[in-house]
Amino acid sequence: xxxxxxxxxxxxxxxxxxxxxxxVAVAAAMLLDMVMLATGMRESFRELLLSxxxxxxxxxxxxxxxxxxxxxxxxxAITSTLRRNPDIREISPVLGASIHVLAGxxxxxxxxxxxxPRVQGDYELLSGRDVTTPDAIVVNDHLLxxxxxxxxxxxxxxxxxxxxxxxYSGQRKLVVTGRVRFIYGASDQSSAAMRxxxxxxxxxxSRDRASLFMVRVRNGANAEQVRxxxxxxxxxxxxxxxxTAIAQVDERLSYFRQLALILGAVSLFVGFLxxxxxxxxxVNERAGEIAVMRAIGVSRSHVVEQIVLEGVAISxxxxxxxLALGLVTARYLNTILSAFPGLPMAIDFFLFQPRAAWSAxxxxxxxxxxxxxxxxxxxxxxxxxxxxxxxxxx
Amino acid sequence: MAGxxxxxxxxxxxxxxxxxxxxxxxxxxxxxxxxxxxxxxxDRVDRFAIATTPTANIPKLIDRVNGIxxxxxxxxxxxxxxxxxxxxxxxxxxxxxxxxxTIVASSVFLLCIMVLKVEERRRDxxxxxxxxxxxxxxxRSIVIEAALVAVLGSALGVALGWAASLLVNWHYQALYxxxxxxxxxxxxTVAFAVSLSLVLGIAAGVIASLRLxxxxxxxxxxx
Numbered sequence: 001x002x003x004x005x006x007x008x009x010x011x012x013x014x015x016x017x018x019x020x021x022x023x024v025a026v027a028a029a030m031l032l033d034m035v036m037l038a039t040g041m042r043e044s045f046r047e048l049l050l051s052x053x054x055x056x057x058x059x060x061x062x063x064x065x066x067x068x069x070x071x072x073x074x075x076x077a078i079t080s081t082l083r084r085n086p087d088i089r090e091i092s093p094v095l096g097a098s099i100h101v102l103a104g105x106x107x108x109x110x111x112x113x114x115x116x117p118r119v120q121g122d123y124e125l126l127s128g129r130d131v132t133t134p135d136a137i138v139v140n141d142h143l144l145x146x147x148x149x150x151x152x153x154x155x156x157x158x159x160x161x162x163x164x165x166x167x168y169s170g171q172r173k174l175v176v177t178g179r180v181r182f183i184y185g186a187s188d189q190s191s192a193a194m195r196x197x198x199x200x201x202x203x204x205x206s207r208d209r210a211s212l213f214m215v216r217v218r219n220g221a222n223a224e225q226v227r228x229x230x231x232x233x234x235x236x237x238x239x240x241x242x243x244t245a246i247a248q249v250d251e252r253l254s255y256f257r258q259l260a261l262i263l264g265a266v267s268l269f270v271g272f273l274x275x276x277x278x279x280x281x282x283v284n285e286r287a288g289e290i291a292v293m294r295a296i297g298v299s300r301s302h303v304v305e306q307i308v309l310e311g312v313a314i315s316x317x318x319x320x321x322x323l324a325l326g327l328v329t330a331r332y333l334n335t336i337l338s339a340f341p342g343l344p345m346a347i348d349f350f351l352f353q354p355r356a357a358w359s360a361x362x363x364x365x366x367x368x369x370x371x372x373x374x375x376x377x378x379x380x381x382x383x384x385x386x387x388x389x390x391x392x393x394x
Numbered sequence: 395m396a397g398x399x400x401x402x403x404x405x406x407x408x409x410x411x412x413x414x415x416x417x418x419x420x421x422x423x424x425x426x427x428x429x430x431x432x433x434x435x436x437d438r439v440d441r442f443a444i445a446t447t448p449t450a451n452i453p454k455l456i457d458r459v460n461g462i463x464x465x466x467x468x469x470x471x472x473x474x475x476x477x478x479x480x481x482x483x484x485x486x487x488x489x490x491x492x493x494x495x496t497i498v499a500s501s502v503f504l505l506c507i508m509v510l511k512v513e514e515r516r517r518d519x520x521x522x523x524x525x526x527x528x529x530x531x532x533x534r535s536i537v538i539e540a541a542l543v544a545v546l547g548s549a550l551g552v553a554l555g556w557a558a559s560l561l562v563n564w565h566y567q568a569l570y571x572x573x574x575x576x577x578x579x580x581x582x583t584v585a586f587a588v589s590l591s592l593v594l595g596i597a598a599g600v601i602a603s604l605r606l607x608x609x610x611x612x613x614x615x616x617x
Binding site for chain 2 (some may be wrong): 009013015016019021022023026027030033170254255257259263273274277278281284286329332333336337339340341
């Protein structure tokens with residue numbers, strides 16, 4: 001009965017109901033996008049870091065991984081120290097360097113990783129085979145396109161460019177054995193990987209250095225405790241766990257979270273205001289009708305429920321429409337932000353999580369209930385006799 | 395000499411440089427020769443900044459420098475700025491997209507409110523029509539009223555926006571410790587907001603009044 005009356009009231013003014021639903025839909029779309037932005041970025045980054053199961057990263061003291069050209073000396077000693085901890089299952093030292101691929105008169109620059117193929121967690125092999133020999137190199141599609149090369153080709157790769165003498169410290173012919181996708185690489189980045197000893201030899205650096213260690217802990221082990229242990233054992237490195245990495249990213253990208261919070265709150269408020277206004281006007285118009293209902297014995301609670309139902313119905317319809325709209329706009333906004341220079345391809349600023357959709361829907365329903373309370377209170381407290389008299393005079 | 399002792403001569407604050415936002419780098423400024431000595435750099439620098447005369451042919455000058463240079467390369471400041479501002483171009487595009495969504499949301503909101511406001515006056519309009527006032531006059535009065543409400547609302551919105559802008563600048567300047575202006579209310583922005591609001595208000599007034607003046611006055615009274 002209450003639902004039927006609420007429905008009749010909304011259908012009576014189709015144009016305004018449609019406009020209100022549209023308004024709530026746009027506000028709901030914005031709200032969903034902002035909830036996705038506030039939570040998705042962190043979740044996406046966490047998933048990226050955990051994608052290969054390495055929970056801890058070791059960078060040169062005071063730096064973030066690959067933030068500077070600094071390297072950590074004594075890979076063998078550090079590996080031995082780490083192996084003493086039974087909670088550590090796997091250690092992957094990685095050396096980073098800039099490379100130049102010399103193709104005729106062209107010099108195509110990119111970044112290279114020196115890895116151990118048995119434990120590497122930086123790339124996925126798409127085709128071909130991994131760097132099983134010292135003269136092997138695997139490259140990503142971007143570099144292959146730039147070079148016009150393919151798997152099986154031999155590349156003239158150089159490192160250690162000295163701008164003073166315009167010369168290279170190391171140069172070597174390497175065979176492209178595979179096509180890979182770098183997990184932490186940006187879409188517009190030319191990248192390659194080879195065995196760490198190959199890169200060390202070309203780089204002209206003293207042996208046994210790494211830019212980063214990735215550490216996988218045993219199942220069930222506490223990564224934070226292992227990180228604390230590493231901090232104590234190895235004073236010349238900074239151990240970063242997933243939690244600390246996320247905290248650092250949070251700090252750098254706090255602007256987006258705050259923007260999401262502000263715009264989300266504004267969207268919710270706009271939706272609330274729209275529904276409140278609409279239902280209040282509707283109640284004012286039906287003052288006589290409500291007074292009649294009250295006069296023939298319809299209870300206050302019945303009237304309140306009917307009015308609140310109207311608010312909830314508009315909010316719900318708008319929310320459902322808005323959630324669909326929000327997914328489309330989120331994809332568009334994500335495309336814009338994914339053009340950030342150097343951003344890993346796998347990072348999504350707007351990550352859809354069912355929890356985010358439920359949160360947005362829940363907030364809108366609560367706001368719909370809240371929006372119906374004021375007009376419902378007005379309707380319930382209408383003086384019956386006076387309202388009827390005013391209606392009769394009108 | 396490495397490890398030399400220095401005296402803090404002054405405390406400086408960050409410049410309004412977008413590339414420094416959200417970076418917690420600690421910075422000191424020293425005389426070039428002193429830093430070269432402390433760092434053991436010798437007579438080396440990372441880069442030169444060159445000011446040219448207003449009439450200089452910059453591309454020709456860059457070609458000439460690059461032709462004779464050994465160990466460095468000349469770039470135009472504008473080209474470096476474009477390359478280093480890619481992050482901010484992305485943020486700017488994102489803001490524009492958010493702005494468009496906000497405009498759509500506020501347009502629907504404004505349209506809805508105006509329609510409601512005009513429909514609330516059904517009985518007044520019916521009375522005017524029964525008194526013999528023409529449809530055109532009734533419509534004009536409604537549209538003028540709608541335009542006035544839109545202008546007043548947008549004036550209030552501009553004041554609110556200006557206050558919000560002050561709040562945003564105060565917050566982010568404190569958060570990122572920078573004098574950079576994050577939000578600027580410019581005359582074109584104000585003109586755009588007021589014009590959009592006026593157009594939407596008038597459109598809403600026309601749509602709502604058309605519906606009402608086409609309905610017989612007695613029907614507006616509910617008879």
